[in-house]
Amino acid sequence: MSHDLPVSTITDHTQLKQESPSQNVIVQLLKLYYKDGWVSGTGGGISIRKNGFVYMAPSGVHKECIDPEEIFVLDEEGKIVYDPSKRESKLPVRPVKLSACSPLFTLCYKHRNAGAVMHSHHMSTLLATLIFPEKEFKITHVEMIKGIRGHGYHSTLVVPIIDNVAEECDLKDSMEEAVLAYPNTYAVLVRRHGVYIWGKDWLECKTHSEVYHYLFDAAVKMKQLGFDPSTY
Amino acid sequence: MSHDLPVSTITDHTQLKQESPSQNVIVQLLKLYYKDGWVSGTGGGISIRKNGFVYMAPSGVHKECIDPEEIFVLDEEGKIVYDPSKRESKLPVRPVKLSACSPLFTLCYKHRNAGAVMHSHHMSTLLATLIFPEKEFKITHVEMIKGIRGHGYHSTLVVPIIDNVAEECDLKDSMEEAVLAYPNTYAVLVRRHGVYIWGKDWLECKTHSEVYHYLFDAAVKMKQLGFDPSTY
């Protein structure tokens, strides 16, 4: 089976279908996530795994301005199958690089059978890691918790928080530990940095992303109003 | 009289007219409500009743990405007249399901002669139910209160708050009780969950939705600034 080829007719994320080419999904979701403040200043990103291939947005570029042709394609061993910086094009080709998040995305594919992983720096993720100084973010008795697979309204949703480090790739060991230690989480928070969120495919990853961001924001606002999000 | 058939020329909610096909109204309002943070993470929804038919957005899908062909049509007894998951199509058909909110929407049609009902998880609805720990949300002397049918600037607007439960369908009894006990309300808040809002047609439902969300948000912000929204 060969990897996806992007098509040019998708102009808005609401036109995406489950089966849309992965490059188009990545490009349109990044535009949406830029508007939402989840990716900005070249930070944040998204990756999809489908049919034995892994698709990754390039690093260090404005995430809302990526062309479908600029998405890296890797096989499941991490070998680059399509390198956008070496493509032939009539237009100038930007020297895009593979993301330093790459090994972190791979962790979720390997240990949790994820179909898509996203990385956000949204303000609510930063603040959520400050109001929970211990190693876990916790929230309970909020309806939206149901939106995370395996959770109900009465569940206490727990998200592990790992410490940040100078280089993103050095998060690998502590993130791997968290991913293995918390089999019910679909997110890992990074203190004073952001969050990694995944799902079984890009649609579940999108649902999870919306729900987790809502819950991080809810926890901060509850705290400001004098309520403890972790108890009922 | 037969049920509406959607047309494809509406690309924006500002192009909608009172008489627009109900499927198009639902699709465009969901896109708008997604932008506003009223529906997200597959949560929230909207339903319209017109000419003896009830139109309902499907469940468990990204609400801003629904096609007009994916809207369920029921008769007033709740029998499915058009099931989008069984439609013929050249494109792949998603196995969409009828919403678990369905009996809650029906309550408002039955007891209050509503023409449209919406369900929102917006952050302001969650917080409004926290700052009012008793069974009623109350606000008075705010101009926007006039936007709710039967209310004036000097009115105290009361919205009943019912307790949340594990399964949405199990809200039916307590919501029915609230709908009957508060004949002047066009909304029922669900603690730590969200709100149901209705109106005599989709236009009034939209007005009421904007006004109630404004008032929930105002109450939270007033509280944060040290003002009691329920007194003057």
Added chain:
Amino acid sequence: MSHDLPVSTITDHTQLKQESPSQNVIVQLLKLYYKDGWVSGTGGGISIRKNGFVYMAPSGVHKECIDPEEIFVLDEEGKIVYDPSKRESKLPVRPVKLSACSPLFTLCYKHRNAGAVMHSHHMSTLLATLIFPEKEFKITHVEMIKGIRGHGYHSTLVVPIIDNVAEECDLKDSMEEAVLAYPNTYAVLVRRHGVYIWGKDWLECKTHSEVYHYLFDAAVKMKQLGFDPSTY
């Protein structure tokens, strides 16, 4: 001189020019102001005076969904020159009504030679009238104050606050008094309600609207952080 006829080629407020037909300006600014939360739930509005005619958005309708053909045209004595509810049209005609704000807009035309007046219910206007319980909103030493005609960085910008009443038309006397008593203001706040803002033409009215909303919001946020906006 005859009144403007709307043209159909303006699709976005950024395409407007000073000389654009007044109906198009009103329609596009209302879409923008809806996005900004300045008009919602059928509340708020805008009016323009040009070449001896007054153009007014209709009342009680969703302000972001108005067609250029639905804008009332009056002469300067307040006589209706064009009544959109009586126009001929192949499409159904909504029974739109003249706004109850009409006499309040007229005040600004009469006493202050305004070319455009807008009315907003934005949350910041409501909160600004709460944090200033006396009859004046005051802010000083904020750069954006320069954006209001006749004001500099060191000015204390004063906006009179009048009390709200049950019926909008009954604001006329107190607003007239405020407009005459404060010759340097281009805005009148209405307690627990909103604001009226004007300028010599629609472009200055738009500038003033953006600046006043910024300053109301700044004052609320300064207060929350422990700063007094009215002193330096």
Added chain:
Amino acid sequence: MSHDLPVSTITDHTQLKQESPSQNVIVQLLKLYYKDGWVSGTGGGISIRKNGFVYMAPSGVHKECIDPEEIFVLDEEGKIVYDPSKRESKLPVRPVKLSACSPLFTLCYKHRNAGAVMHSHHMSTLLATLIFPEKEFKITHVEMIKGIRGHGYHSTLVVPIIDNVAEECDLKDSMEEAVLAYPNTYAVLVRRHGVYIWGKDWLECKTHSEVYHYLFDAAVKMKQLGFDPSTY
């Protein structure tokens, strides 16, 4: 080498490329920055230097409504090469003026070899200068700090704050002093006013702008939650 001529086919900032004509870059970024609340009420602006020419948005006009033909072009000595108010056009020509920020933009070109400079009045810039009453804004141990050239996660990012004055052009001396005294900053805050931000080209200026605004906002929110952004 001659200066850029704008092209008309760019309709959205996400279509911009590094090599896009500078006028188009300015026009599209201003639309984006208006949506973000960075420029409003005719305040704020942006300038680009490329191939020996300096491109500047005009002053005192609505920044999201500028045409590519209305961008001033200067040579590096500050002589106007293209004056939009004197251009030939079939359409009416607005009497646009060169921005009073012009000497401040020029400072960054001269002393810091900037390729683009922007000026924002965003609420977060105003508040950031209030919560840091001394002459420096400081934040440390936040991942997004990495987005500013030469900074890492463990860096303390310092932004000098200069006092505001009645006339923008009179900021020149104190800004020049700050620019020279802080060789590692790519931003200068102006107390109770806003910020100037630059980068080696418009892409880096955009990255820096997004990162600095994120950090100003983060500092205000951290402070509100009881955390000191300048220590760890």
